[in-house]
Amino acid sequence: MRILIKGGRILDPSQNLDLVGDLLIEDGKIAGIDKRIEVSYAKVFDANGLLICPSFVDMHVHLRDPGQTYKEDIESGSKCAVAGGFTTILCMPNTKPPIDSPEVAEYVIRKSKEVGLCQVLPAGAITKGRRGKELTDFYALKKAGCPALTDDGSPLMDSGLMERALRLAKQLDLLVMNHCEDDNLSKGHINEGYVSSLLGIAYRSPSAEDILVARDCILSYYTKGRIHIQHLSSKLSVDIIRFFKEKGAPVSCEVNPYHLLFDELELLESGANAKVNPPLRKEEDKQALLEGIKDGTIDCIATDHAPHTKREKASLESAMPGMIGLQTALPMCLELVRRGIISLEKLVYLLSLNSARLLGVERGIKVGKPANLVVFDPEREWILDEKTNLSKSQNTPLWGKVLKGMVVMTFWEGKMVYNAVS
Numbered sequence: 298m299r300i301l302i303k304g305g306r307i308l309d310p311s312q313n314l315d316l317v318g319d320l321l322i323e324d325g326k327i328a329g330i331d332k333r334i335e336v337s338y339a340k341v342f343d344a345n346g347l348l349i350c351p352s353f354v355d356m357h358v359h360l361r362d363p364g365q366t367y368k369e370d371i372e373s374g375s376k377c378a379v380a381g382g383f384t385t386i387l388c389m390p391n392t393k394p395p396i397d398s399p400e401v402a403e404y405v406i407r408k409s410k411e412v413g414l415c416q417v418l419p420a421g422a423i424t425k426g427r428r429g430k431e432l433t434d435f436y437a438l439k440k441a442g443c444p445a446l447t448d449d450g451s452p453l454m455d456s457g458l459m460e461r462a463l464r465l466a467k468q469l470d471l472l473v474m475n476h477c478e479d480d481n482l483s484k485g486h487i488n489e490g491y492v493s494s495l496l497g498i499a500y501r502s503p504s505a506e507d508i509l510v511a512r513d514c515i516l517s518y519y520t521k522g523r524i525h526i527q528h529l530s531s532k533l534s535v536d537i538i539r540f541f542k543e544k545g546a547p548v549s550c551e552v553n554p555y556h557l558l559f560d561e562l563e564l565l566e567s568g569a570n571a572k573v574n575p576p577l578r579k580e581e582d583k584q585a586l587l588e589g590i591k592d593g594t595i596d597c598i599a600t601d602h603a604p605h606t607k608r609e610k611a612s613l614e615s616a617m618p619g620m621i622g623l624q625t626a627l628p629m630c631l632e633l634v635r636r637g638i639i640s641l642e643k644l645v646y647l648l649s650l651n652s653a654r655l656l657g658v659e660r661g662i663k664v665g666k667p668a669n670l671v672v673f674d675p676e677r678e679w680i681l682d683e684k685t686n687l688s689k690s691q692n693t694p695l696w697g698k699v700l701k702g703m704v705v706m707t708f709w710e711g712k713m714v715y716n717a718v719s
């Protein structure tokens with residue numbers, strides 16, 4: 298089967314490619330890139346005015362499967378992913394049971410293959426039951442298909458265990474990821490700041506994040522094990538990571554679109570839907586994160602897609618933290634382009650190429666490579682509502698809002714897995 302995408306702007310900075318022209322897909326691979334391609338017997342799509350980029354890779358997704366499929370499952374999560382332009386997602390192990398054994402990892406892979414929309418990679422837990430006491434069988438998890446390990450949702454507090462995890466992961470070429478918030482300093486609900494004092498709500502301090510970020514960077518510096526800091530949110534943490542990267546420690550990090558576009562004041566507007574961990578912080582934290590993106594301290598953007606039901610989001614204090622984000626990532630990141638903070642090329646690195654590199658996944662628009670592509674309209678406006686939302690949950694401050702930038706088509710290994718038109 299041949300697919301010809303005509304007249305789009307084909308953009309892949311890793312291949313020095315920025316061309317308005319045609320792209321041919323044949324047998325799952327990119328078969329031609331040129332100003333004009335003429336072939337017989339091809340399904341033709343007009344991409345005039347659209348961008349064609351390497352499809353996105355999300356290192357931080359909660360699919361809630363197994364165990365909490367009333368919030369999301371591998372099928373609904375995969376649908377959200379491809380509608381957002383993602384064809385590789387790393388799903389977090391805080392499921393029920395957790396992904397702490399090869400059996401659960403294999404379940405995720407098997408079910409995602411049955412769904413067949415995108416590549417779902419399981420992140421294995423670092424510790425058994427995510428309890429922070431005893432390491433899992435790293436070798437077995439790697440063999441089952443986990444490229445990375447994390448106890449996400451819970452930080453790994455035990456420094457001795459983290460050191461051992463990093464040494465072991467280095468031998469097995471696994472990426473260790475940590476949700477950095479010191480348990481002892483993060484008992485509250487929202488950031489320590491204006492809104493917490495205004496509403497009289499217990500806070501979690503940025504120091505909770507900074508302390509564990511520093512510890513993990515130090516351990517990575519000494520062990521040379523690869524550590525990836527999840528959902529960076531505090532100003533000082535950006536400085537700490539910048540310092541250790543300069544020292545040559547194999548540290549990487551991600552940031553969520555909402556930490557780049559919202560600050561704590563969003564809580565006054567959106568209430569529990571703006572409650573996330575780590576929390577939305579101050580304007581100065583947001584500015585530091587944007588600076589970290591610009592100078593390369595921050596490697597990639599990950600959504601932390603975290604579905605919860607309306608009941609679980611009833612009040613600020615009782616609400617479970619997190620928001621959905623797979624379908625809103627592109628319009629949010631395009632907002633950074635429109636504001637002149639990042640270029641489109643940088644967006645491709647942040648949403649695709651850098652996260653692919655960290656997970657050891659191939660991406661890039663080159664003849665002979667698998668056709669993993671997203672085609673999007675940076676100008677088209679749409680609304681996230683009952684009609685367009687593909688998640689089982691609705692927890693986002695962007696619900697009902699006009700979003701600018703829409704995925705039109707997504708291709709995974711040459712197969713069209715999403716088409717907004719049909």
Ligand SMILES: [Zn+2]
Pocket residue numbers: 449450451476527528574575
């Ligand atoms: Zn987390």
